[in-house]
Amino acid sequence: MKHFRSIAEAGSEALQRLLELADHMAEVNRRPNPKVPALRGKTVCNVFFEDSTRTRLSFETAAKRLSADTMNFAVSSSSVNKGESLRDTIETIAAMGVDAFVVRHKSSGAPWQISQWTTASVVNAGDGWANHPTQALLDSYTIRTAFGSLDGLRIGIVGDVRHSRVARSDIEAFTMLGADVVLVGPRTLLPPTPLAPATACLDDVLPKLDVLYLLRMQHERMNESLVPSLREYTARFGLTPERAARLQPHALVMHPGPMNRGVEIAVDPAELPGAVITKQVTNGIAVRMAVLFDLLGSGGME
Amino acid sequence: MVSTSSTTLEGSTILLTGGTVIDRNGTRVGDVRIADGVVAEPGPADVTLDCTGLVICPGFVDLHTHLREPGQEEAETIETGSRAAALGGYTAVVAMPNTDPTQDSVSVVEFVRGQGQRAGLCDVHPAGSITIGRAGTQLTPLAELAGAGVHLFTDDGTGVQDPLLMRRALEYAADLGVTLAQHCEVARLTEGAVMHEGECCSHLGLPGWPSLAEELMVFRDIELCRRTGAPVHLLHLSTARSVELVRAAKADGLAITAEATPHHISLTDELLRGYSALYKVNPPLRTMADVVAVREGLADGTIDAIATDHAPHAADTKERPLDQAPPGMVGLETALGVALAHLDMPLGDVVAALSWKPAAIAGLGALHGRPVVAGEPANLTVFDPAEEWQVVPARLASRSHNTPFVGVPLRGRVRHTFLFGTPTVLDGRAQR
Numbered sequence: 001m002k003h004f005r006s007i008a009e010a011g012s013e014a015l016q017r018l019l020e021l022a023d024h025m026a027e028v029n030r031r032p033n034p035k036v037p038a039l040r041g042k043t044v045c046n047v048f049f050e051d052s053t054r055t056r057l058s059f060e061t062a063a064k065r066l067s068a069d070t071m072n073f074a075v076s077s078s079s080v081n082k083g084e085s086l087r088d089t090i091e092t093i094a095a096m097g098v099d100a101f102v103v104r105h106k107s108s109g110a111p112w113q114i115s116q117w118t119t120a121s122v123v124n125a126g127d128g129w130a131n132h133p134t135q136a137l138l139d140s141y142t143i144r145t146a147f148g149s150l151d152g153l154r155i156g157i158v159g160d161v162r163h164s165r166v167a168r169s170d171i172e173a174f175t176m177l178g179a180d181v182v183l184v185g186p187r188t189l190l191p192p193t194p195l196a197p198a199t200a201c202l203d204d205v206l207p208k209l210d211v212l213y214l215l216r217m218q219h220e221r222m223n224e225s226l227v228p229s230l231r232e233y234t235a236r237f238g239l240t241p242e243r244a245a246r247l248q249p250h251a252l253v254m255h256p257g258p259m260n261r262g263v264e265i266a267v268d269p270a271e272l273p274g275a276v277i278t279k280q281v282t283n284g285i286a287v288r289m290a291v292l293f294d295l296l297g298s299g300g301m302e
Numbered sequence: 303m304v305s306t307s308s309t310t311l312e313g314s315t316i317l318l319t320g321g322t323v324i325d326r327n328g329t330r331v332g333d334v335r336i337a338d339g340v341v342a343e344p345g346p347a348d349v350t351l352d353c354t355g356l357v358i359c360p361g362f363v364d365l366h367t368h369l370r371e372p373g374q375e376e377a378e379t380i381e382t383g384s385r386a387a388a389l390g391g392y393t394a395v396v397a398m399p400n401t402d403p404t405q406d407s408v409s410v411v412e413f414v415r416g417q418g419q420r421a422g423l424c425d426v427h428p429a430g431s432i433t434i435g436r437a438g439t440q441l442t443p444l445a446e447l448a449g450a451g452v453h454l455f456t457d458d459g460t461g462v463q464d465p466l467l468m469r470r471a472l473e474y475a476a477d478l479g480v481t482l483a484q485h486c487e488v489a490r491l492t493e494g495a496v497m498h499e500g501e502c503c504s505h506l507g508l509p510g511w512p513s514l515a516e517e518l519m520v521f522r523d524i525e526l527c528r529r530t531g532a533p534v535h536l537l538h539l540s541t542a543r544s545v546e547l548v549r550a551a552k553a554d555g556l557a558i559t560a561e562a563t564p565h566h567i568s569l570t571d572e573l574l575r576g577y578s579a580l581y582k583v584n585p586p587l588r589t590m591a592d593v594v595a596v597r598e599g600l601a602d603g604t605i606d607a608i609a610t611d612h613a614p615h616a617a618d619t620k621e622r623p624l625d626q627a628p629p630g631m632v633g634l635e636t637a638l639g640v641a642l643a644h645l646d647m648p649l650g651d652v653v654a655a656l657s658w659k660p661a662a663i664a665g666l667g668a669l670h671g672r673p674v675v676a677g678e679p680a681n682l683t684v685f686d687p688a689e690e691w692q693v694v695p696a697r698l699a700s701r702s703h704n705t706p707f708v709g710v711p712l713r714g715r716v717r718h719t720f721l722f723g724t725p726t727v728l729d730g731r732a733q734r
Contacts, residue, residue: 107623109577130507
């Protein structure tokens with residue numbers, strides 16, 4: 001695999017391989033000294049055109065545990081603010097000798113443009129509303145760890161699917177791994193073509209779910225008349241204590257973070273037995289190690 | 303083959319032999335003699351061009367060309383755009399007014415026309431904007447501009463959003479003998495839009511441009527035409543429902559005309575899957591069902607004209623991420639090749655949609671799109687209707703190379719173009 005830009009592009013074979021590789025990486029992470037020399041001499045550059053401290057830290061940690069050198073390019077303090085084009089930025093950094101770019105961009109598709117201008121691998125750390133494939137990988141990994149497999153699981157993705165790169169990549173990955181995905185939200189928050197079976201009634205599907213995946217409800221959506229108010233959103237689509245009580249005992253509750261407490265999640269996740277939100281964060285490092293190793297690694301793991 | 307240089311052919315008497323002549327009177331095989339800028343009676347000639355197997359027809363007229371000058375000369379100039387037009391078989395183009403400054407005053411309009419004359423490659427007819435600066439608030443001096451020879455008015459790039467202003471513009475224009483042309487897009491429905499709203503945009507995570515945004519304004523302007531009686535020309539129709547609305551309006555006898563672009567009869571939104579801004583255009587590439595409906599609209603005459611919406615953009619702007627890249631594609635040099643490759647219509651109907659029908663809409667019917675008979679201005683195009691070819695962006699005469707047709711098989715290629723008897727293109731090469 002040369003790039004990791006979307007789940008659809010990677011395909012199901014790569015998805016399975018990365019999940020298995022993530023098992024090995026998780027084992028590394030449990031060691032007292034969680035570091036292997038697998039990517040020694042390789043350089044990974046995080047290029048974040050949009051701020052995301054948690055994703056950047058996760059990638060940086062992953063690269064360091066594989067002994068890669070890391071560089072961070074922060075747009076706020078760079079020539080991008082002086083009008084430098086995306087192409088010039090990438091070509092300049094590439095000239096310093098980079099093996100992989102980890103890219104976050106507010107524009108859907110930016111990683112595809114970037115990969116035209118460099119021979120380095122491109123890892124998509126989130127582009128616009130389009131893709132967040134390492135998030136989908138860590139979500140799949142987290143579910144697989146709990147259930148052994150995603151095959152036949154019923155997964156409800158609730159909320160603002162329309163504007164969510166997490167939802168798009170999750171739908172692709174979960175479906176590829178054999179799960180039945182149902183989208184839950186008002187039509188204003190679903191894509192023009194829903195991408196998976198959809199419903200506006202959370203209470204109908206809630207008791208049948210194996211996984212309840214809550215998306216972040218952004219406050220600015222209120223100004224766009226996509227929903228009348230956050231209060232009404234929570235009443236229809238939020239995880240309230242009443243709804244939590246109707247979940248199956250084995251059901252997982254997931255969220256990509258950062259959470260809007262009191263909006264999409266109106267209970268304390270610490271009191272939800274099925275909440276695996278911090279596990280998602282931990283698993284993020286293992287799957288990102290798997291991706292970087294798959295793209296850049298040539299030797300063994302030890 | 304022509305071995306003589308253009309300087310010796312300028313002013314020469316030229317005989318085109320053995321070609322198939324297609325004009326509004328029909329199709330016939332015969333020779334065409336050009337002398338003193340007009341089609342002449344049979345007689346001697348300085349130069350003979352063998353046109354066996356080729357079509358000789360009135361020159362093409364583009365209702366929708368962005369020449370970018372003044373203001374964006376890094377993308378195109380009137381000279382480079384005129385050269386591209388001549389190579390595409392055009393003898394006249396309507397220059398869209400979204401220049402900087404806007405073509406909303408006599409001085410700018412005369413500058414554009416003058417630059418066209420200086421280039422001498424095709425007739426450049428500036429359109430005027432409907433509102434000052436295309437800002438959508440205040441009418442341009444329509445009568446004064448009409449007096450300066452402007453026939454088409456449009457705020458192309460955006461539609462006139464305000465229904466009151468559009469109504470008044472039509473009422474005011476009704477007595478001037480001019481035509482208002484609308485870019486049909488309800489802007490509130492397309493904020494941030496990058497591509498057609500549908501299945502493809504849902505997968506790609508790109509903001510959608512719904513068909514509805516076009517159709518609402520098509521409907522509004524058809525009804526305004528019905529009430530004011532003023533003619534309305536609808537630019538670049540792209541949806542199946544728009545075609546239906548226009549078909550019904552024409553059945554009612556309304557003064558509605560419409561155009562479609564080569565890209566909307568050949569390409570679909572699926573091309574955006576690689577996230578390349580080359581395929582970003584406004585209105586966007588739509589679905590195959592829309593493409594088929596637009597083709598049918600051209601075939602049954604609902605859509606009068608093929609218009610390029612030639613929109614050059616400098617390479618660096620098309621390298622931006624999709625949401626930041628400007629919309630548009632160059633099209634002058636490939637229009638015939640796309641039309642013949644993708645339209646299942648009699649050849650004469652395709653030529654009509656490229657020549658005399660747009661000439662009439664542009665108010666150029668006295669000089670362009672004329673029958674190929676003695677005494678008429680020798681604005682002529684000679685093309686090979688069977689030649690199959692592929693576009694090479696670097697060889698385009700346009701200053702910008704943002705063509706979406708790389709790798710798309712084209713059929714039909716321009717061989718010669720004559721502007722008032724002077725060859726602007728010979729054997730596929732521009733003469734100046």
